[in-house]
Amino acid sequence: MGLFDIVSGLSSFATLHTWIIDQSSKVSDKVNMRRLDKIDLEIKSEIEKCFHTEYEINKIDEFIAGHSLEFKSYGISALFTKEEKESVINKFLMENRGLNEENTINIFNQYFYMLQEYLNKNLSFETKFLKKVIDDQGKHIVSTISKLMVNMEDKNMFKNSEFSKRIIGICTSINTLLLNSKLKITLLKKPFAADYLIADNLDDVFLKLTNFFRNFSAEEMNEKSGIESKEPLESLFKLVIIISPDLSIELNQYYERTVKQTLNCVNGYSEKTKEFYIALGSLGLAYDNSDEKIYETVMNNLYFLFVKIYEILNEYSKEKDYLPFENSTIDDMYKHIYFRIKWYFDNDSKEMLKKIYERQEIIDTKLADELNVDISFLRRTLHSATKEFLSYKYLNNNSTIIYIDKTYRKVIEKYYYELFEDTNYED
Structure with a gap:
């Protein structure tokens, strides 16, 4: 029986899907997983060549290692489409805005190319053809399912812990760097749970964010920088530009242009002050200022700030040889x-x-x-x-x-x- 005879006998998307899985299971038996694992080692080497900071290397390496089995399992039964690859890359970049975008895209494309080249040799022509049939003729089904899934999701994005995890996580890392540097100070007066910044509404998120900043060790940072700052976040910023002025030019511009307006947005949200509305315009939110959009913009801006600060402090701390183990960091904080x-x-x-x-x-x-x-x-x-x-x-x-x-x-x-x-x- 020829390929087109097979296709004509399959009457539905579900049947096509069942058939392709059956075919791919036969192919997967032939796949040499050792060769696939070698690809992981090769891409790790490329990551270390492309990126220069430990933070960037760890971020990309952890993501690829964590999703390696998923990529391979999917790739065994179907070829990646351009849209699928772009979706993975774009989502990763959105969640890790501090990384070099060009190098990140190149690394992911290399990884998918190496993986796809190998998998391509192990897929039958029938499987490749059916993949195209599903992509071309089943898009309306996929679209309908996607819409249904969106409607089923929890609409309250303020309870999503992703932004909270990122901000608390990077601040904990900054705390570690400061403790182990020659400054010997802390950023945080006490540890915070990774999901601390989630809430039922934006007002409560901003209240928690303000309380989080109040737990910055502003007095210690002011003493080290020699500058008295009104805002705890400003104390951290001033400290960084004082100790590393040559590395802080871009940070200084970003703080003055973006972070100050972001803080005005946070501080003025509840009362809807004049400064709040000016901040909306400065942040590009004059015409799209829903709570969800404000939340996304504010959290992204703050996360990017902390990433820049982490990178500068990381460079500043390199002259000191240390291993920032988590347990010793907590002990130091308790002390x-x-x-x-x-x-x-x-x-x-x-x-x-x-x-x-x-x-x-x-x-x-x-x-x-x-x-x-x-x-x-x-x-x-x-x-x-x-x-x-x-x-x-x-x-x-x-x-x-x-x-x-x-x-x-x-x-x-x-x-x-x-x-x-x-x-x-x-x-």
Whole structure:
């Protein structure tokens, strides 16, 4: 039976799909996976030639390694179309805006070419022909399915954790670089969960974003740069351009032209200030200023800023030989927090804070009764700690619930003896 006799006997897209999978399963038995794995090693070598920063090399290498089996499995049964290749490349570039676009496109095209060349030799003519039939005649079916899938997806993009993961992730990396550099400072006062920046609406996202920036160690960065900045994010920016002026020309331009307006958009969104509307125009959002578009623009702009800062700090830190292991970084952060909070554990407050820590949370009036102290004295004693690590929430007109944030609880657990038992603190 000839190929066209086979095709004429197949009456539906589903039947075509079943037939091609059956044919491809016979072909897949012949595929030499060792040769395919060798392609991965060859492309890794090309990545290291094209890119010069560890960040870029790791990003592309991790993506290809993570999707290698998927690419190969798909390629065994069908040839990649131009649209499919472009879709993969464009999505990757959109999610990793800090990478060199030209080099990235070249690497992906090389990888697909090497993979396709090998797979092409293992596919029968029938399989290739049916792939074209599906592409040409089944597009309306694919389009219909795509539309249905879009309608089924959760419309609330503010709950999508991708942007949050990227921003928290790159800031954690910057924190590591700063800790291990000769500056010996932190970016973050405490660790944040990767999904911290997700919320139900844009207003809440921006509130979380503002709180995230407030947890930047602005005082430390101001001290190192010698410049007093009003915004925590500006403190980081000023520090970077002071320590690496020769590498920061592009960063300086980007901050002045884009980041300042991005921050005006964040800070003015809730009240819809004059600065907010000016920012929309500057960011190209004058005519398309839906919450979704504003969210995408703001998060992309901030992520790109942090990528640029990471690249500069990475170059700045190269003169120092170190291995930034995650565990040692967390230990360093905890130690840094310990030295910052230990002064709040004095003779008056130590017993109060110990009970709060051991109970996890307690009503302040009840704590005063247990310690047999006046409530005014208790609140006055603990007041300074509320600005650093002690949190509280309203209960009624007479009482509040006080507790220690979970990040600080981990620090207190690690340094329990030093804080509650040892009276001779380290300097």
